[in-house]
Amino acid sequence: MxxxxxxxxxxxxxxxxxxxxxxxxxxxxxxxxxxxxxxxxxxxxxxxxxxxxxxxxxxxxxxxxxxxxxxxxxxxxxxxxxxxxxxxxxxxxxxxxxxxxxxxxxxxxxxxxxxxxxxxxxxxxRIEGAETLAARVARGELDPRLAERIVGTVARFNRAGAFHADLNAHNVLVGGDGGVSLIDFDRGRMRKPHFTWQQANLARLLRSLRKLGARHLDGFESRFWHPLLAAYHDAMARRALAGTEAAP
The missing domain is CATH 3.30.200 (Phosphorylase Kinase; domain 1)
Incomplete structure (x- = not known):
């Protein structure tokens, strides 16, 4: 606290x-x-x-x-x-x-x-031992397991209503233990969870990755981005289902 x-x-x-x-x-x-x-x-x-x-x-x-x-x-x-x-x-x-x-x-x-x-x-x-997702892109180190960790983190923020105004590869940190954090919440705010802004967050991240050259990496779409999207939607759907089951 x-x-x-x-x-x-x-x-x-x-x-x-x-x-x-x-x-x-x-x-x-x-x-x-x-x-x-x-x-x-x-x-x-x-x-x-x-x-x-x-x-x-x-x-x-x-x-x-x-x-x-x-x-x-x-x-x-x-x-x-x-x-x-x-x-x-x-x-x-x-x-x-x-x-x-x-x-x-x-x-x-x-x-x-x-x-x-x-x-x-x-x-x-300072988050010791962490590096940006942009650094991972520069080394060509993108895979489904990393995608799953990133999307799990983004989904947690989105479900809580935490809006990141500039979700890009420089603002996603990957720790030495594989943990993922988000940084730079300037102009961010808490919002009512909604599909529109949540999808806009992911679209901004994709634009950032492509701008950094990720689209030229072998299997970027099939081995990283598509698994990321699938895992994100699965995580959000499971959360929604859990909330429905908990409701009286």
Whole structure:
């Protein structure tokens, strides 16, 4: 259970897990503070791995994308603390963790105001020994067993109503033990489970895999994607049947 605590700063605030055993400061969100400036690893806008007093973490600075990035690379319009990108993602990750879903646990989030805008950062637990699905694609390591593990994880999130706004191969982590986690829940939210957005999640993942060149791998469709779809629909159908049988 994440114990949410908020600490004010002169120009913003930090939300963190009070069970950390350490109180985060503004320096925790500065890559240069850790001597790692410029060392990025995956994710939109880049992620820096840092060793904090609370343990190994992934530090992400929020960057704008698309046309909005031409106006400002990382400044968002201020509409209230609870609506900042960092605080919203921290809250969602805390909820998903409480549901025992495999996510990178939230450690702390920070926003700093500047005029009518703000900048934001997020610290999450580093999942040691894990690599992205994109890395597996690059090595051509896709098979039905991996597909089953991935789809089982995605189905768990979808059944819980956890909507991932950018489900792509870079945001699916495969651990050394074969466990699968989802990361980067920026703009994600809890929604009423529905076939339309659940299928859109899978379609986005497929587009990502094809963009990375998976379609050129031998047997991608027959040995990976088709088993993934079949296992997903089977998992969702079994869950629906279980819910029907449990109903009075």
């Amino acid at each position: 994440i114990q949410v605590q908020v600490q004010s700063m002169s120009d913003g605030a930090i939300v963190y897990d009070a069970a950390l055993g350490a109180v985060p400061t503004a320096e925790w969100f500065d890559a240069a503070h850790w001597g790692l400036l410029g060392r990025a690893a995956g994710g939109r806008g880049g992620v820096v791995f840092v060793d904090t007093p609370a343990g190994a973490c992934a530090l992400r600075h929020y960057h704008r994308v698309g046309l909005a990035a031409r106006v400002s690379a990382d400044v968002y319009v201020w509409t209230g603390a609870a609506r900042t990108r960092a605080f919203r993602e921290f809250d969602l990750l805390a909820r998903l963790a409480d549901l025992h879903l495999p996510v990178s646990l939230p450690v702390a989030a920070c926003y700093r105001r500047s005029g009518l805008g703000y900048r934001a950062d997020l610290l999450t637990r």
